[in-house]
Amino acid sequence: MASVGGGWQIAGVQTSVYVHFPWCARKCPYCDFASYRMAPAAVPHARYADAVLRELERRADAVRGRELASVFFGGGTPSMWAPAELGRVLHAIRGAFGAAERRSDEALEVTVECNPASLDRAGAAALREAGVNRLSIGVQALRDERLRFLGRMHDREGALAAVRAALETHERVSVDLMFGTPGQRVDDFADEIREALDLGIQHVSAYALTIEPGTVFGDMQRAGTLRIATDDEYAALFAQTERAMGARGLEHYEVSNYAAPGERSRHNEHYWRGGAYLGLGAGAVGCLDAGPGTARRYRNTADTERYMGAGDLAETEAEDEHLDGDALVREALMLGLRTDAGVDLADVERRSGRPVPRGRERAIERRLAQGDLLLTGDHLRVPRARWLHLDGIIADVF
Ligand code: SF4
Secondary structure, three states: OEOOOOOOEOOOOEEEEEEEEOEEOOOOOOOOOOOEEOOHHHOOHHHHHHHHHHHHHHOHHHHOOOEEEEEEEEEOOHHHOOHHHHHHHHHHHHHHOOHHHHOOOOOOEEEEEEOHHHOOHHHHHHHHHOOOOEEEEEEEOOOHHHHHHOOOOOOHHHHHHHHHHHHHHOOEEEEEEEEOOOOOOHHHHHHHHHHHHHOOOOEEEEEEOOOOOOOHHHHHHHOOOOOOOOHHHHHHHHHHHHHHHHHOOOEEEEOOEEEOOOOOOHHHHHHHOOOEEEEEOOOOEEEEEEEOOEEEEEEEOOOHHHHHHOOOHHHHEEEEEEEOHHHHHHHHHHHHOOEOOOEEHHHHHHHHOOOOOOOOHHHHHHHHHHOOOEEEOOEEEOOHHHHHHHHHHHHHHO
16 A cells, blocks of 8 residues: 555555355354355345445456456355355456456465255366365364354364365365364374364464354353353363464464464464455445545445345445544554454554554563563564463553
8 A cells, every 4th residue: 555645546456355155054042143044045146246246346346457466255154055156256346456467366265165965076067167275174173062052053074074075176175163162182183183173274263252142052042042152161172272282283363263384274364464355245345445544444235135236336326434543553463463463553554654552562562571462673573482372462452
């Protein structure tokens, strides 16, 4: 991004694209994402792709001249989307950025989130054919009792089959694993991690089960009928996860993410660095720099019928927020401190137009003295040994 003669230009600004697919075959009891239950046979594949293409066209002015950094299809369950329709959207995105001619398929990371229940070899191959080169599979667990508790549609064998199908057609495959289910043993989770890595994957997202209001688990917790892991159990599972991944050479590069060298998610790293991203689809969020020290964040309506019938962007968007320099600094700290790279203060100052850490000196100095923060040159980060306490540290300097 560059300011020219007091003006503003977006030429060459690295920008990622997130496409939201808002349906799942079943709603998981812990999930508060913008996703709705839909029988696979009832998905309006082409109508939804048409709507996303219309939105892309309406955002053409905001896109022109930007450099496409990565594309991520999330959800929901985008592996339920007919690969040809997803491919049509991907092709249009590359075209809108002028990326079709400039970058080879492999140079541009294109990820699709997949549910094991809707991923087989033919589907994985069709996605590869459509230009996708990374699959992220919501395995969540490799124990049938844990999968049943999480309300998942697949069992262990189904998960293993989906990952194998993905690996037959894609070099870059990630799996999500969730920890903190009732009675989960630390050593057994280490075995699950090893079993997943034995398949040959290079990237794992390991999330703690969190209970969100408005979900089935949220209601059960309010009613006192849900037991999940205690804080001590979470801490032991978190530490064991790090040990099991480290023993197999995976780097803990963000609080919930592990990767073999060179296999980090470029899309997520761009996001955590505070990079610009275009959001497309019902319920999608986008955030684009809008001038020196300012950005515009929007959230599309999550109402799928309204989204598909929208006549213009005013009907597409449900929220529109202006971020000033202070908000950009806060976002940068919140996202960057969750990564091993930390926050590049010079870069944040350049993007936000605000000197950092103005107004936060005392909190930062206190945390530096306690060893909760490290400052190396311009980089501020939380040492890995303190990642269990990240939320408190970030809240303090936020
Ligand atoms: S499959 Fe994923 S997005 Fe869909 S309901 Fe389950 S957790 Fe939510």
